[in-house]
Amino acid sequence: MPNGSPPARILTQAFLTVATCLLALPAFAQNADDRPASQIIPPDPTLVGQTREWQICNETSYVLRTASAFLRGARMAAKGWDEVLPGSCLIVTTPxxxxxxxxxxxxDLHQGGVREWKGTTPLCVDDEADFVSDATEDCRLANRTFRNYFAVRPGEPVTKLVEPSDYGRDKAVVAAQQRLLRDAGYDISRIDGLxxxxxxxxxxxxxxxxxxxxxxxxxxxxxxxxEAAQKVGDTVGLEVCNQSSATVWAAVATRDDGQWRSRGWWRALAGECTRPLDMSLTGTEAHVFAIQEAEDGSDLRLRTVAAAPAQFCIAESKFDALGNDMCLEQGYTVAPFRPVPTEEPGARMRLTDADFAAPLPGGLRR
Known part of the structure; x- marks a missing residue:
């Protein structure tokens, strides 16, 4: 068939059209094999009126779990937890x-502690399981804790969760691979998304x-x-096991780049364990403090084992304090912490009733 005949021109034009369309595809479509697929949450049957899809996109190097709150029926309700892999989006139907x-x-498999994307609106969550909570419920009465949610502009179609490095969706996948390799014990020196x-x-x-x-x-x-990072995480850090007769709340203090940092609280019911530190203990100079909860409010504190125990800042609710001086001036209380063995990457501390004594002034509890 002569060159340039109608069938040949049609095939050539079709090829150029397909190529043009491929080049015009957004980056996420071209990289679909390398990026986790978006997760679509089925619409809540209590939604009424007009709705739209809200995308919650993870552009960080961390695997995240999210909780969202909006009008479900006639009430404001929070719901969680939904996992969002780095580089992917969660699609939620909202009013x-x-x-x-x-x-x-x-x-919590990432070493170095849990990072939060938060605001100033306290709403209940269940730390361990999926949940739905009414915005008006009392967290304590529901045996739940709270998190400070941030407000999202009504009708916003896409909310991006980012880090200061601002990876974007594609580089977030690489950055997450780097972070997870490090969490799994591989020698990654930089997390840069490249x-x-x-x-x-x-x-x-x-x-x-x-x-x-x-x-x-x-x-x-x-x-x-x-999965690999989780296996390594189970062997490092500090695990506090409550073998006492009541609920225990734990706080920890570590030295990071020469500066002390104290954080709390982690709850362990009687017979359960909690892991307040999920990184290698070597070089952290880790210390721990705990209170044993009492129904009458006369909580007991962890006995110290040193004549002059190290003192660190604590607060009655969830806290993250830098430094171990000027605690009172910053609105914290001071408490004596017990040193943790740091010769090995991981340690387990078992607490019994005999480890607690002396009511805390004011009944400090979470």
Whole structure:
């Protein structure tokens, strides 16, 4: 058939049209094999009136869990937890108007403590399980704690959760791979979201170490990294096991880059354990403080084991205090902490009734 005949021109034009369309696709469509798919939450049956899809996008290097609050039926209700992988979005159906709130935190397998994306509106959550909570309920009476949600502009179609590095969705996937490799014990020096030779080499090593396909990418690779990081996380850090007869609340203090930092609280019911530190203890100079809850408010405190115990800042509610001086001036209370053995990456502390004594002034409790 002569060159330039109608069928040939039609085929050429079709090829150019397809190529143009591919080039015009947004970045996420071209990288679909490497980025976790978006998760769609089924619409809440209590929603009334006009609705729209709200995208909550994770552009951080952390695996996040989120809780959202908006009008469900005639009441403001919070619901969680929903996982959002780095580089992916959670799609939630919400009322087109009305107040909307969001809270997000990194899951506890990441070393170095939980990071939060929060605001100033306190709403109840269940720390351990999925939940739905009424905005008017008393968190204590419901045996729940609270988180400070941040307000989202009504009708906002996309809410991005970001870090100061501002990776964007594509670089967030690489940054998460780097962070999870580090959490799993691999020697990642920088988390920058750039696929350099070191990151590529360690990913190849990780696949080989775990018997994975050399072509494994995207969400399957992310899931494998999460599983490996979780296994390592179970062997490092501090686990506090409550073998006493009542609920125990724990706080910890560590030295980070030469500066002391105290944080609390972690709850452990009788017979349960909690992990307030999920990073290697080596070099942290870790200390722990705990109170044993009493129904009459006369809480007991952890006995000290040193003649001159180290003193750190604490507060009655959830806190994160930098430094161990000027506590009172910053609105904190001072408490004596017990040192934790830090010769090994991980340690377990078992607390019994005999470890507690002396009511705290004012009955400090969470």
């Amino acid at each position: 087109i108007t009305g107040p909307r709130f969001l809270f997000a935190e990194s899951i 696929t350099g030779r070191r990151t590529s080499r360690l990913l190849r090593t990780f696949r080989s170490d775990n018997g994975l396909s050399t072509t494994l990418t995207g969400e399957p690779l992310m899931r494998a990294l999460i």
